[in-house]
Amino acid sequence: MYARPTEEPGTGSRRPADTAFGKPSNGFTVSILVTGGAGFVGSNLAMKMKGDGHRVVALDNLKRRGSELNIARLAEAGVEFVHGDIRNKEDFPSEPFGLVLECSAEPSVTAGYGGDSPEYLINTNLAGTINCLEFARRHASDFVFLSTSRVYPMAKLSNLRYSEGETRFELEGKQPFPGASGHGISEEFPLGGARSLYGATKLASEMFVEEYREAYGIKAVVNRCGVVTGPWQMGKVDQGVFALWMARHYFRAGNLAYIGYGGEGKQVRDLLHIDDLFDLVRLQTGDLETFDGGIFNVGGGKDVSLSLRETTELCREISGNEIKIGSDPETRRADIPVYITDCGKITELCGWRPKRGAEATMRDIFEWISSNETLVKRTLTA
Template structure:
């Protein structure tokens, strides 16, 4: 753990620290005794609640800057005083990137470059862990899938057994894929060209407490919120798309492990998701939500959206073997816990939802 120990006593910076994943990382850091600097533009509706929760839970351990990663001076001031950086701030929706691609670029690429160059010129080795995405692999159109009941499965037995690995060629689709992919590559190259202790985590679908799900991003929480409020849910495509969903607790474990072992993994990119054991189609999730709520969700269908993958399951063997991560939480248990939290958070029910989870 020589990397994180280099700058002991300084706060750990979490850009986008009021967001879903960022606030959970900030919570873990503070719980482990670190001072945490949350840097966030608070542009996403509802994230103020996450910030208030962090402050109430951890008090003086949490400091906050209302800032935008497009503001180079503000980013540099925060970054150069940090012990380490978790760079979570981003424009996160494919749909938004198609409407405002320049803004998407400015936040995801230019904002990341502001951060990287501040770290490069700081005169100190400040670790950075970057949140990337499975969208860097494109729509996987060259893979052959077959429809089995209500889910797509790859024909290739290796992909079916393990998922998509880091050796998969990059193939950016949509402005969002391009901007996150470009930032991903900048982080890796700064590690290579300037010996910056930096690593990349290419996430599949993360879900869990403090997720403000919308139709454009955070779909597991979004589906649950709509169902709990007895509102219609729109599935784009046929609903047989498969994703490997990962509970936020497991995702935070991975991010913390990357930081704590940054000297060994600097310059590497890892795929992170629930893996084949947590691969679920949208239709399967709908059935589970019906069990949780006791009623069938009002599901409607619309055209496929740009860049949507019929299947993405992360091959997590590299990150789990390299960092010694434990087994991921089962998706049924995790989604049930999220439903409980959302219901309680929104005052929808008093008693926790209970489901007999298959062994």
């Protein structure tokens, strides 16, 4: 549990939070450093944490195209912004923080392939995360790490048994690996095998989170997120596909294709609304004693999942626009046919489960684009 006096950030004694959702007690707030705080997840969490009464500082190097659009929103919400790079220790604030929310990353699963150097990916997602842990160690900060379902190895995920329905691939109930079932992938899924360079940086970081807990006693939780989406996601082809799909429909921008697995768009992902992720992070940070040391699969689950074809249908229905979708049967490196999060462990521990459905989530993305059309058009159609 965190709740530290504002006048002594990072050094005050712990007091129980007032509510089950970790809202600060009267006069007690925590100071939070959100790394990657201008990104999709970071900016949304930062603003909502600020709304709960905490002092929040967002640090970001603005590498992601479109993150700069969040600076004005952060300022309006009262979140302080530091233009800094987690690869550089000297870019971190000098004062202590009670909590570090590590949301920075090169989040693309294709990074480092196709002639790209993996250097930026490794230096940010691994060395940079270790810098964040060092910051937390120096100031005895609590630590929340946004990891990914991509820590699970590709070959095993690709070899899951699935059937082919009219609009989507469906995981079968009986699977060849532990931790896999018709409900999706749980934390018991085996970790051996290549997982993508991105996934490797995240898994290695998870291991350092564990070591820092053990060696230095910092409290930490790891959330292995499936696809997270919602308003203010600057979707691109290799990351943020649901926001991208809606944007291309909204602006009638076209240039979309079903890529891989025969080019029919039957590949499936679950999707988690950013507000559902916030509900969980608020719960965790309000009672870190309970969640400390936990590694959790976090996603929309089977009930909140879409194939690309189904996504197209929803985008057509919601936007009223129909665009041509191309087809390329060849499967790209690091792609997988179906990923569904089994959230059983986190639900059992604290009762959290996603509340926003797939259609509601896509509608929220539509509303956001339509209310910010001029601002986001260039980024979302580039």
